Amino acid sequence: MSLIATESLTKRYGPRVTALADLTVTVEPGIIGLVGANGAGKSTLIKILLGLLPPTGGSARVLGLDPVRQGEQVRARVGYMPEHDSLPPDLIAAELVTHLARVSGLPRTSARERASETLRHVGLYEERYRQVGGYSTGMKQRVKLAQALVHDPDLLLLDEPTNGLDPAGRDAMLELISRIGTEFGISIVVCSHLLGEVERICDSLVAIDAGRLLRADRISSMTTATGVLVIEVDEGTEELAEALAGLDVGEVRRDGPALLVPLTGDDIYDRVLRAVAERDLPLHRLDQRHHRVAELFATETTETTETTVTQS
Numbered sequence: 001m002s003l004i005a006t007e008s009l010t011k012r013y014g015p016r017v018t019a020l021a022d023l024t025v026t027v028e029p030g031i032i033g034l035v036g037a038n039g040a041g042k043s044t045l046i047k048i049l050l051g052l053l054p055p056t057g058g059s060a061r062v063l064g065l066d067p068v069r070q071g072e073q074v075r076a077r078v079g080y081m082p083e084h085d086s087l088p089p090d091l092i093a094a095e096l097v098t099h100l101a102r103v104s105g106l107p108r109t110s111a112r113e114r115a116s117e118t119l120r121h122v123g124l125y126e127e128r129y130r131q132v133g134g135y136s137t138g139m140k141q142r143v144k145l146a147q148a149l150v151h152d153p154d155l156l157l158l159d160e161p162t163n164g165l166d167p168a169g170r171d172a173m174l175e176l177i178s179r180i181g182t183e184f185g186i187s188i189v190v191c192s193h194l195l196g197e198v199e200r201i202c203d204s205l206v207a208i209d210a211g212r213l214l215r216a217d218r219i220s221s222m223t224t225a226t227g228v229l230v231i232e233v234d235e236g237t238e239e240l241a242e243a244l245a246g247l248d249v250g251e252v253r254r255d256g257p258a259l260l261v262p263l264t265g266d267d268i269y270d271r272v273l274r275a276v277a278e279r280d281l282p283l284h285r286l287d288q289r290h291h292r293v294a295e296l297f298a299t300e301t302t303e304t305t306e307t308t309v310t311q312s
Contacts, residue, residue, distance in 0.1 A: 001064050001307070002186050003027045003137045003155060004049060008058035011044050011211075019044040020211040022058070027189070027216070030182040033198030033205045034191045041211040042191045043083065046157050050080055063154055076104065079148030083159040083191075087140055089133025094122060096132060104151035111150075118150045119143075122176060138169040142176075149180065162197060174201050223261050230283035231272055232258040243275045263288065 004027040011020040019041045022308050025153055036042050046054035049062050051071025060067055087121040088096065094115055101111035119128045127135070132143060135258060141161060161168040178201040182186045192198055198205060199219060207214040233240055241259055244252045249271060250262035261268060269286070276283050 002061070003029045003032075003063065004189070005061045006045075006058065007060075009045075009048065009058040009060055011041070011048060011053070012056045017286055018211055020048075020055070023208065023211065023213055024058075025206055025213055027206060027217045028204070028214060029187040030203035031178065031188045031190065033202035033219075034189050034208070035195055035205060036193065036214075037197050038193055038207040040193075040208050042193075043159055044211075045208075046080070046159055046189075046191060048098065049157065050078065056192050076151075077154045079153035079156045081144045081148040081156070081158045083163055085140060086131045087143060089131065091132055092129055093119060093132055093135070093146075095130040096143065097150050100147045103148040105249055114150055115146075115151075118146045121149070121180070122146045123172075137164045138172070141169075141173060142166065142249065145173075145176070148288065149186075156186055157191070158188060159191045160193070161190060162192070162194065168172075170197065175203060214256055225258065227263045228288070229261045229263045229268055229272065230255075230258050230285060230287055231261065231276075231283075232274065234282040234284050236279060236281040239279060240275060240281055243279065244272065247271055248274065258285065 050068035
């Protein structure tokens with residue numbers, strides 16, 4: 001059974017605004033990235049999947065259930081982390097998560113125990129008796145994640161989980177999400193406009209633009225190898241670049257701390273390794289460059305725009 005399946009799913013707000021347009025996609029279990037620019041229709045799709053918003057046309061299934069007719073059953077098996085700060089500031093985190101556990105059907109004692117366990121999993125056990133209003137942005141995001149997780153769902157829908165976080169906070173949140181998906185075996189849909197985050201932790205990707213599907217595939221299939229070799233040393237980059245330029249290996253280009261060399265033959269690896277060894281340089285990385293998800297997404301968007309312009 002697929003995790004999520006939509007067929008010609010459409011959502012319009014009035015006669016002029018189309019949030020989703022004939023969206024047909026099937027999503028298998030795992031950690032899935034739902035990506036697109038702000039306004040692409042990601043949040044609208046999540047609300048439809050939760051049964052909080054009726055579609056204008058088409059259909060959707062979540063864990064085999066119809067959100068329109070079986071909304072309560074869907075929400076009993078799905079945890080939702082909203083994008084915006086929706087936490088009551090005067091409540092203690094443990095009380096808030098316990099209350100939401102009880103709302104989802106857990107008895108009082110089980111709800112309290114489950115809340116403490118979940119807050120420990122998200123790294124807030126020591127601070128669980130503090131009022132939410134005194135939390136940092138990162139801690140509030142973790143409370144939102146805890147309340148989505150507390151009833152042990154089969155699926156988590158996380159809407160911009162790193163919103164408002166600094167780089168260190170984003171890294172910590174992504175690591176936590178990845179750990180929940182792998183250790184707990186819970187499928188997770190990460191809704192984000194930051195493609196680099198999705199590429200780091202997700203198994204597959206659903207990319208939408210202006211409510212339309214751009215591409216849905218496993219990330220491993222998207223990030224195919226290119227004909228470029230990436231070399232990175234901890235020191236002596238300029239020295240190595242000059243040496244490689246003298247070996248007639250093709251154009252040597254810089255990409256941040258790395259050097260890029262055309263992979264024109266199997267002997268390129270040996271020639272590069274020899275150059276590094278002769279200069280006793282600390283080799284950090286030597287492998288084939290892969291396409292990045294962001295590059296493919298940009299290509300898809302450009303092609304869609306060009307097609308639209310041509311047709312018009």
